[in-house]
Amino acid sequence: MSDANGNGHGRLTLTAKDFRTDQEVRWCPGCGDYAILAALQSFMPELGIPRERIVFISGIGCAARFPYYMNTYGMHSIHGRAPAIATGLATTRPDLSVWVVTGDGDALSIGGNHLIHALRRNVNLKILLFNNRIYGLTKGQYSPTSELGKVTKSTPMGSLDWPFNPLSLAIGAEATFVARAIDTDKAGMAEVLRAAAEHRGSAFVEILQNCPIFNDDAWAFVRDDKEGVNRIVLRHGEPIRWGKDGEKALRQLPDGTIEACGADEDGVLVHDETHEEPSLAFALSRVTQATHGGTPVGVFRNVSRPTYDEMMADQLRVAEERRGKGDLAELLHSGETWVVS
Amino acid sequence: MIVRFAGDSGDGMQLTGAQFTAETALLGNDISTLPDFPAEIRAPAGSLPGVSGFQLHFADHDILTPGDAPNVLVAMNPAALKTNLKDLPKGGTLIVNADAFNERNLQKAGYTSNPLEDGSLDEYQLHKVPLTTLTVGALKDVEGVTPREAERAKNMFALGLMSWLYGRPIEPTIEFLRAKFGAKRPELAEANVKALQAGYAFGETTETFAVTYEVKPAKMAPGTYRNITGNQALAYGLIAASKLSGLPLFLGAYPITPASSILEELASYKHFGVRTFQAEDEIAAAGAAVGASFGGALGVTTSAGPGIVLKAETVGLAVMLELPLVICDIQRAGPSTGMPTKPEQGDLLMVLHGRNGESPVPVVAARSPSDCFDAAIEAARIALKYRTPVYLLSDAYLANGSEPWLLPDVSELPDISTTFATEPNAGDAFLPYLRDEQTLARPWAPPGTPGLEHRIGGLEKSDRTGNVSYDPDNHDLMTRLRAQKVAGIAADIPELEVDDPDGEARVLVLGWGGTYGPIAAAVRRVRASGRKVAHAHLRHLNPFPRNTGEVLRRYERVLVPEMNLGQLLKLVRSEFLVDAVGYNRVRGLPLRASEVAQAIEALIDHE
Numbered sequence: 018m019s020d021a022n023g024n025g026h027g028r029l030t031l032t033a034k035d036f037r038t039d040q041e042v043r044w045c046p047g048c049g050d051y052a053i054l055a056a057l058q059s060f061m062p063e064l065g066i067p068r069e070r071i072v073f074i075s076g077i078g079c080a081a082r083f084p085y086y087m088n089t090y091g092m093h094s095i096h097g098r099a100p101a102i103a104t105g106l107a108t109t110r111p112d113l114s115v116w117v118v119t120g121d122g123d124a125l126s127i128g129g130n131h132l133i134h135a136l137r138r139n140v141n142l143k144i145l146l147f148n149n150r151i152y153g154l155t156k157g158q159y160s161p162t163s164e165l166g167k168v169t170k171s172t173p174m175g176s177l178d179w180p181f182n183p184l185s186l187a188i189g190a191e192a193t194f195v196a197r198a199i200d201t202d203k204a205g206m207a208e209v210l211r212a213a214a215e216h217r218g219s220a221f222v223e224i225l226q227n228c229p230i231f232n233d234d235a236w237a238f239v240r241d242d243k244e245g246v247n248r249i250v251l252r253h254g255e256p257i258r259w260g261k262d263g264e265k266a267l268r269q270l271p272d273g274t275i276e277a278c279g280a281d282e283d284g285v286l287v288h289d290e291t292h293e294e295p296s297l298a299f300a301l302s303r304v305t306q307a308t309h310g311g312t313p314v315g316v317f318r319n320v321s322r323p324t325y326d327e328m329m330a331d332q333l334r335v336a337e338e339r340r341g342k343g344d345l346a347e348l349l350h351s352g353e354t355w356v357v358s
Numbered sequence: 359m360i361v362r363f364a365g366d367s368g369d370g371m372q373l374t375g376a377q378f379t380a381e382t383a384l385l386g387n388d389i390s391t392l393p394d395f396p397a398e399i400r401a402p403a404g405s406l407p408g409v410s411g412f413q414l415h416f417a418d419h420d421i422l423t424p425g426d427a428p429n430v431l432v433a434m435n436p437a438a439l440k441t442n443l444k445d446l447p448k449g450g451t452l453i454v455n456a457d458a459f460n461e462r463n464l465q466k467a468g469y470t471s472n473p474l475e476d477g478s479l480d481e482y483q484l485h486k487v488p489l490t491t492l493t494v495g496a497l498k499d500v501e502g503v504t505p506r507e508a509e510r511a512k513n514m515f516a517l518g519l520m521s522w523l524y525g526r527p528i529e530p531t532i533e534f535l536r537a538k539f540g541a542k543r544p545e546l547a548e549a550n551v552k553a554l555q556a557g558y559a560f561g562e563t564t565e566t567f568a569v570t571y572e573v574k575p576a577k578m579a580p581g582t583y584r585n586i587t588g589n590q591a592l593a594y595g596l597i598a599a600s601k602l603s604g605l606p607l608f609l610g611a612y613p614i615t616p617a618s619s620i621l622e623e624l625a626s627y628k629h630f631g632v633r634t635f636q637a638e639d640e641i642a643a644a645g646a647a648v649g650a651s652f653g654g655a656l657g658v659t660t661s662a663g664p665g666i667v668l669k670a671e672t673v674g675l676a677v678m679l680e681l682p683l684v685i686c687d688i689q690r691a692g693p694s695t696g697m698p699t700k701p702e703q704g705d706l707l708m709v710l711h712g713r714n715g716e717s718p719v720p721v722v723a724a725r726s727p728s729d730c731f732d733a734a735i736e737a738a739r740i741a742l743k744y745r746t747p748v749y750l751l752s753d754a755y756l757a758n759g760s761e762p763w764l765l766p767d768v769s770e771l772p773d774i775s776t777t778f779a780t781e782p783n784a785g786d787a788f789l790p791y792l793r794d795e796q797t798l799a800r801p802w803a804p805p806g807t808p809g810l811e812h813r814i815g816g817l818e819k820s821d822r823t824g825n826v827s828y829d830p831d832n833h834d835l836m837t838r839l840r841a842q843k844v845a846g847i848a849a850d851i852p853e854l855e856v857d858d859p860d861g862e863a864r865v866l867v868l869g870w871g872g873t874y875g876p877i878a879a880a881v882r883r884v885r886a887s888g889r890k891v892a893h894a895h896l897r898h899l900n901p902f903p904r905n906t907g908e909v910l911r912r913y914e915r916v917l918v919p920e921m922n923l924g925q926l927l928k929l930v931r932s933e934f935l936v937d938a939v940g941y942n943r944v945r946g947l948p949l950r951a952s953e954v955a956q957a958i959e960a961l962i963d964h965e
C-alpha cells in the first residue's frame with residue numbers, strides 16, 4: 018500500500034479519465050478553473066493512490082465546485098470552513114490523502130481563521146487556493162486579494178482595503194510548505210503539486226487563476242507571458258535568475274529584503290526552500306511584478322515539522338501503552354464507590 | 359439536611375463542598391449538590407461578586423434537588439454572609455468565621471455596622487467561630503508552610519467542624535489531602551490534615567454546639583454507587599457510545615463555561631482512542647466533527663449558548679449531508695454572554711429552529727447529573743442510526759451538580775452499532791441518497807471504501823443520486839423526506855411515561871430536561887398535602903414521544919414549569935392545541951420545589 022502522501026509504488030494504472038465524473042462542468046467558458054481541473058486530473062494518477070483514498074473538500078465559491086468534478090471522495094461544504102472540516106477528517110483518517118480547494122474569498126475572508134490555524138498545526142492537508150482576486154460566484158465584488166482602489170460593483174469609487182499577499186500570510190502562519198503556480202502552466206503546476214503531495218503536513222499552494230467574466234487578465238503579466246520574461250521560476254539550489262535571456266536576478270540585502278539585480282552581479286541569491294527560518298521565503302513572497310518587475314512561481318518554502326495527525330496518533334498510542342486499552346466498566350467504577358445491599 | 363458553604367473564591371469553598379459530599383456519599387446518604395461560583399476567576403477578594411458557594415442536600419431518603427433553602431450556612435466572610443443570608447430561613451444555623459468580620463471586609467461587603475454585634479442575626483442560631491485564629495494556632499508547630507498557607511487551611515478547619523457536627527468520617531478527606539499535596543508538598547498536606555482534625559476536635563470539645571446531627575443512610579436500590587457530576591457523566595456517556603458503536607470518538611470543542619470540563623475530561627481518555635481537538639473557534643470545532651463523521655468516526659462537538667449560535671451553519675450542513683453528529687449544548691443564562699455559570703433552559707427553540715431553511719434536528723435532554731450518561735448514549739444512537747445531527751441539551755446546573763449514580767452493568771447498555779456501506783446499492787452504481795426504507799437513513803460510505811467514491815455537499819441533492827439539483831419538485835420531496843426521517847424517530851423512542859399513582863389527577867405537570875428534580879420534589883409535596891397531581895418529563899423534544907398529545911389531552915389542566923419564558927409551553931400549545939399554562943423563572947437558579955408546588959396547588963385548587 019502507498020501512504021497518504023502518494024509515495025506509492027505506482028502499481029495503479031489510472032489515467033486522467035478515471036478522475037472525471039459524470040457531472041457537467043459548470044464554470045464560465047474560458048474560466049481558469051478548467052485548466053486547473055485538467056491539470057489535477059492528469060496529475061492525480063501519478064500519485065499512485067487509489068481513488069477511494071483521495072478526498073477533496075471545498076468551501077463555497079466558483080472554485081469550490083471542484084470536488085463535484087473529481088471522481089474521488091469529496092465534500093462541497095460551507096463558506097470558508099473547508100480547512101476545519103478537512104482537519105477533522107485528516108486527524109481521524111491519516112490513511113487518506115486530503116485536499117482542500119478554496120478561493121481567495123473563501124480562504125482569506127470568511128475562512129481566514131481556519132486557514133491560519135490549519136497551517137500552524139501542520140495538519141496533513143494540501144490546500145489549493147484559486148486566486149482570481151475577485152468574488153466570482155457572487156458576481157464580482159472585490160476580494161481580500163484585490164488591489165487597493167479596485168473598482169467593482171460593491172466599490173464604485175474603488176476599494177479601501179489593502180490586500181493580503183496569500184504567500185506572506187501563509188508563511189506568517191507558520192506554514193511548512195508554500196508554493197505558487199499558474200492555472201495555464203500545466204508543467205509548472207504538476208511540479209508544484211508533486212512537491213506538495215510529497216510533503217508531510219500542510220502544503221499551501223496559491224494558484225493564479227483567471228476569471229474572464231469579473232476580473233479578466235488580472236494575472237495577464239505572468240499568465241500570458243509567452244516568452245517567460247515575467248516569471249521568476251524558483252528552483253531549489255539554483256541561483257534565482259529570470260528574464261528573456263536570464264539576464265535578471267535577485268539578491269538579498271543585509272536588511273533581509275530582496276532586490277532585483279543583473280544576473281552577472283555579485284551576491285545572486287541561490288534558492289533554498291528548506292531554510293529553517295521563514296524569513297527568506299517571506300522576503301521572496303514580497304517580490305512582485307509591481308515592485309521587482311517579476312513574479313516568482315514554484316516552491317518558496319518546504320521544511321519538515323511533525324504533523325498534527327501523527328502527533329495525535331502518537332499520544333493515543335502512548336496513552337494506551339501506559340494505561341492499557343480503555344475499559345468501560347473500569348472507567349465507570351473509577352473514583353470512590355460504595356455498595357448498597 | 360441542606361448545608362451551604364459560602365466564602366471568597368479564594369477560600370476553597372468548592373473543594374470543601376466536594377469533600378463534604380464525598381464523606382457524605384460514603385455514609386450512604388442520598389445527596390444532591392449545587393456549586394455556585396462567580397464567572398470571574400478572581401473577583402476582588404472579599405467583594406460581593408467574589409463569593410463562591412457550594413450547597414449540599416443529603417438525607418436518609420432519596421432526594422431530587424440540592425434543596426431550596428439551607429438549614430445551615432457556613433459563611434467565611436461578610437460578603438458571603440450578605441449574599442447568602444436571605445436564603446437561610448429564620449431559626450437556621452449560621453456558622454461564621456468571626457475573624458473575617460473586620461472593618462475592611464465589612465466595608466467591602468457594604469455593611470455599615472457589624473452584623474455579628476448589632477443584633478441583626480438574633481433570629482438565627484449564630485455560632486461565631488474565629489476560624490482563622492484557631493487554624494493558625496493549630497498549625498503553629500507545622501514546619502515548612504508559610505503563614506499565608508496556614509491561614510488558607512481554615513476551610514479544612516471548617517470542614518472538620520462540619521464533619522463532626524454531622525458525624526461524617528474525615529478519613530477520606532485525609533487520604534484525599536495526602537494524595538493531592540503529598541508527593542510535592544507533604545508538609546502542606548499535613549498542615550491541611552491538622553487543620554481538619556483541629557476543626558473536628560473543636561466541635562467535640564466546645565460546648566457551643568450542643569447537638570450533633572445524625573442522618574441515617576438512605577434506602578437506595580442495591581448496587582454499586584459513585585458520585586458524579588453531569589459533565590463527567592456526559593463525557594463517560596460519549597466514551598460508552600464510542601465503545602457501544604465501535605466507532606472512534608472525535609470531539610471538536612472550543613473552551614466555554616459550563617461546557618469546558620467535557621473537553622478536559624475527554625482529553626484524559628486517549629487510551630480509549632478518544633481524539634479531542636481544541637479548535638480555533640466553535641465553527642471549526644463543529645466543522646472538524648463533521649469531517650471526522652464523514653471519515654467514519656463518531657463526531658461530537660460540545661459548547662454553550664454563544665458557541666452553539668456559531669455552530670448553526672455547520673449543523674445545517676450536517677442536516678443536508680445526512681451524517682451523524684452530536685452537538686452538546688450545556689445551557690447557560692443568556693442572551694449574549696448572559697450569566698455564564700448559571701443554568702437556564704433558554705436554548706430549546708434555538709436548537710429546534712435556529713437554522714436557515716427547513717432543517718429538522720432531533721433533540722434529547724438530560725434530566726439529572728447522572729442521566730447525562732444515558733442521554734449521551736441516546737443522542738449518539740439516534741445520530742448514528744438516522745445519519746443526522748442530534749442536539750443533546752444539558753445545563754449549568756446539571757453540568758456541575760452531582761448525585762450518587764447507581765453504576766450500570768456495562769453488558770446491559772444498548773447496542774448502538776451501525777454499518778457502513780461497502781457495496782454498490784443500485785446495480786453497479788452507488789447512490790449515496792438511496793434511503794433505508796424503514797429509517798429513511800442514507801448509506802454511510804466513509805472514504806477509503808473502494809468503488810463507492812461519491813461527492814456530497816450543502817447544495818440541494820437529487821433524491822437517490824445525491825447529485826446537485828435545482829428541480830422544484832425534487833426540493834419539495836427532499837425537504838419532506840428530511841422532515842419525515844426525523845419525525846419517524848418517534849416510532850423508535852419510548853412512549854411518554856406518566857407518574858400518576860392512582861390515575862385520578864386532573865392536573866398534569868409537564869417538564870423537560872434539568873428541571874426534573876425540582877418538579878418531582880414539588881409533586882411529592884403536593885401529594886403530601888392530599889392533592890392529586892400527575893407528572894411527565896420529556897427526554898425527547900424532537901420528535902416528541904408518539905403518545906404525547908394523548909397524554910396531554912387526558913388532563914384538565916397542564917402546567918409546564920421551565921427555566922425560560924415558556925418555550926416548551928409554546929411548542930405544546932402549537933403542536934397539540936392544548937391550553938397549557940407555564941410556570942417560568944429565569945433567575946439563573948434551578949427552580950425551587952416549594953414554588954413549583956405552590957404553582958401546582960394554585961392550579962389544582964382553582965379547578
Ligand SMILES: Cc1ncc(C[n+]2csc(CCOP(=O)(O)OP(=O)(O)O)c2C)c(N)n1
Pocket residue numbers: 077078079080081096119120121122123124147149151152153154155160
Ligand atoms: C456564509 C456565507 N456567506 C456568504 C456567502 C456568499 N458567497 C458565496 S461564494 C462567495 C465568495 C467567493 O469568492 P471566492 O472564494 O474568491 O471564490 P470564487 O467564486 O472567486 O472562486 C460568497 C461571498 C455564502 N455562500 N455563505
Ligand code: SF4
Pocket residue numbers: 043044045047048049050079080149153154227228229230231
Ligand atoms: S465567474 Fe469567474 S471564476 Fe467563476 S466560473 Fe465564471 S469565470 Fe470562473
Ligand SMILES: [Mg+2]
Pocket residue numbers: 078120121122147148149150151152153160
Ligand atoms: Mg475568487
